[in-house]
Amino acid sequence: MMAEKSSIKKYLRGMKFPFCAGCGLFGIVDSFLRAVQELGYKNFKKFVFCSGIGCSSWIPSPFFLADSIHTLHGRSIPVATGIKLRRPDLNVVVFGGDGDLMGIGLGHFMHAARRNLDILVVMSNNMIYGMTGGQVAPTTPFGAITTTTPYGNFEQPFDAASLAVAAGATFSARWTTAHLKELKKTIKIALGLNGFRFIEVVSHCPTGFGRKRGLKTPQEFVDWVRDNAISIGEARKIGKNKQKNKIVIGEFIRKPRLTLIENIYAITREAQKLGKEN
Amino acid sequence: MLSHPGCKTYFWQGNEACVQAAIIAGCRFFAGYPITPANEIAEHMAVNLPRIGGIFIQMEDELASIGAIIGASWTGTKVMTATSGPGFSLMQESIGYAFMTETPIVVVDVQRMGPSTGQATKSGQGDIMQSRWGTHGDYTSIVFSPNSVQEMFELTIRAFNVAEVYRTPVILLAEEIVAHMREQLTVPDSKAININDRKKPRPGETVFFGSDEIPPMPAVGEGFNIAVTGSTHNEEGIRFTADPVVHRKLIERLNQKISDNREKLVDVESYNLEDCQIGIVSFGSTSRAVYEAVERAEKKGVDVGYVRLKTLWPFPEKPVRELSNVVDRIIVPEMNLKQIFYEVERVAKGNAEVVPINKIGGGELITPEEVLDAILKGE
Incomplete structure (x- = not known):
């Protein structure tokens, strides 16, 4: 009976998402909007979304009925930095892909984690540059065939969720598009915390990656993701070597510390006293 | 430095004059990255902005610096960054983004000898064409060139006013000589300084990228549901990645809003x-x-x-x-x-x-x- 009011459509402009049929991003959108709804937000008035370039950067822009800033490739986090520093009262959420955040924008990602900038970064990791046609990414598994590694990928991929921990994130988790319930729960947790929060979602990309890996349907790809996932607890037990080619899922860190906003505004208040004395 | 000055005289560097002018013009956010010969601008901003409730942040590179000021500008804040040739090169893509999204920003390029690292401490005038054509695509630049410490002050204020009124990036193309030399600077009484602010939309407005030649600019968090994109977009900010008419209309207006006002912008x-x-x-x-x-x-x-x-x-x-x-x-x-x-x-x-x-x-x-x-x- 509450179907209308509880619908997540109220968070959307009502335009059709342009993603391929069977794309993993639909699940991420759905999980995010349901998390926001369950937290009791009636609209996105207290949110600003920033994104870069790539399929997942189109999640908020312009489809969310919200303020959304669709920036250059890799520059979503700097723009989010400027927004958050001047409007600390707003929830600043960055959506991006693995190319955007682990490739061209990695420097900003690391520094935002180091500063403990108060933003939530949701990274869809499809292990490929999807929008440009399936080129190798910094997250592509070793040996994988892509359009620019036709004989197999000769590089090792980044472990983004661990990278965030090393750089100083106060919250880091990884789920997959085969774990949408857990993802929703994690988004709710992350939205309730301060500091630099990172959620990586390993996402199936049937068009860009699946066809090269013999995963012909979206369902086959999701099944592959699910079958290769192991919990972080289990991963710690079996050790690094046996984790190879596995997708480690779960919460990597939840460890609050003073945030950039807390620190910079504390300093500003002190400096303002000096300003008044002059 | 003063946020609301009476008439005062100083013996200052051009870079100091620039900071004083920016603060008087209303700048409350600065992001930058160390580079010679522009460092004094960041250093004086770091001292002065927090005292008046503004934010200074040193970012990890010039790409981040200009990104941060673009973000801060969308909160309704007047913003600036300062750099020199190598950093100016890195900022070019975002200058195009600011032009495309009609984001008022002031970029100071204190020129040194290039190309590349060149002669970092030595003055030059080699970025003239870069300041005109540095980003890709069809765009029109607004660039001012000061020849004294006094003019570094005056043209910094003008750069802010023009950026705000025209909703576009403005470049103050200084030089190491003007930035580092000391001269008498007279800061006029605040009543004698003309300060312009961006046009704000009325509640309920939805057109922020067209209709008027220079449309009103909302800020995030005001309930306007702004869609900002560097992709080709219609008057409401909705992306049109292939439509020739939408592209032509947008790019022609963005260029015309400057060329139509050429007489007002040109100063000799x-x-x-x-x-x-x-x-x-x-x-x-x-x-x-x-x-x-x-x-x-x-x-x-x-x-x-x-x-x-x-x-x-x-x-x-x-x-x-x-x-x-x-x-x-x-x-x-x-x-x-x-x-x-x-x-x-x-x-x-x-x-x-x-x-x-x-x-x-x-x-x-x-x-x-x-x-x-x-x-x-x-x-």
Whole structure:
């Protein structure tokens, strides 16, 4: 009976998402909007979304009925930095892909984690540059065939969720598009915390990656993701070597510390006293 | 430094004058990355902005610096960054983004000798064409060139006013010489300084990228549900990645809002244009040698007129063309290998012979003697 009011459509402009049929991003959108709804937000008035370039950067822009800033490739986090520093009262959420955040924008990602900038970064990791046609990414598994590694990928991929921990994130988790319930729960947790929060979602990309890996349907790809996932607890037990080619899922860190906003505004208040004395 | 000054006189560097002007103009957010010879701007911002409730942040590189000021500008804040050639190169993509998204930002490029690392501590005028054409695609730049500490102050305020009124990036193209030299600076009484702010939308408005030539600009968090994108977009900010009509309409308006106001944006200092035999077109620090050369030429009975470009872009075509109609010869001294020269030649359309004086390296200035020699050569 509450179907209308509880619908997540109220968070959307009502335009059709342009993603391929069977794309993993639909699940991420759905999980995010349901998390926001369950937290009791009636609209996105207290949110600003920033994104870069790539399929997942189109999640908020312009489809969310919200303020959304669709920036250059890799520059979503700097723009989010400027927004958050001047409007600390707003929830600043960055959506991006693995190319955007682990490739061209990695420097900003690391520094935002180091500063403990108060933003939530949701990274869809499809292990490929999807929008440009399936080129190798910094997250592509070793040996994988892509359009620019036709004989197999000769590089090792980044472990983004661990990278965030090393750089100083106060919250880091990884789920997959085969774990949408857990993802929703994690988004709710992350939205309730301060500091630099990172959620990586390993996402199936049937068009860009699946066809090269013999995963012909979206369902086959999701099944592959699910079958290769192991919990972080289990991963710690079996050790690094046996984790190879596995997708480690779960919460990597939840460890609050003073945030950039807390620190910079504390300093500003002190400096303002000096300003008044002059 | 003062946020609401009475009239005061200082003995300051150009970079300090720039910071004072920015604060008076209303700048409350600065993001930057260390680079010679622009460092004093960031350092004085770091001291002064927090005292008045503003934010200073040193970012990890120039890509992040300009990104952060673009983000802060969308909160309704006046913003600035400062850099030099190498950093200016890194910022070019985002200058295009600010143009495309109509985000007011002020970028100070304190020029040094390039290309590449070049001579980091030595003055130059080599970024003239980069400031016009640095980003990709069809766009129009607004660029000011100060020739004194006082003008560093005045043109910084103007850069903010123009950025806000036209909703576009504005570049203050300074030089190491002007940035580092100390001169008397008179900061006028606050009532005597004209400050402009961006036009804000009324509640319920939805068109922030069109309709008016210069549309109103909302801030995030005000309930407007703004869609900002560097992709081609319609008047409401919705992306159209393939539609030729939407693209044409947007890009033509973005360029026209500047070219239609060319007369208001162009600012030159001109002298003796009626009676001169020889003309000089100069800008920035080089113009200081021109003043002395002209005076000495007059003592020798040679009447020289000049146009000094305070606005470099849009190029002051009208005054340069008028000069070319009067004189037979126009001298163009520049600390580069001919950049404004070709603009002068283009505008003169063969009316006058255009003669270059160029010098690069080691921060060596073009001297009054060299300009005087060029003046007297044809006599």
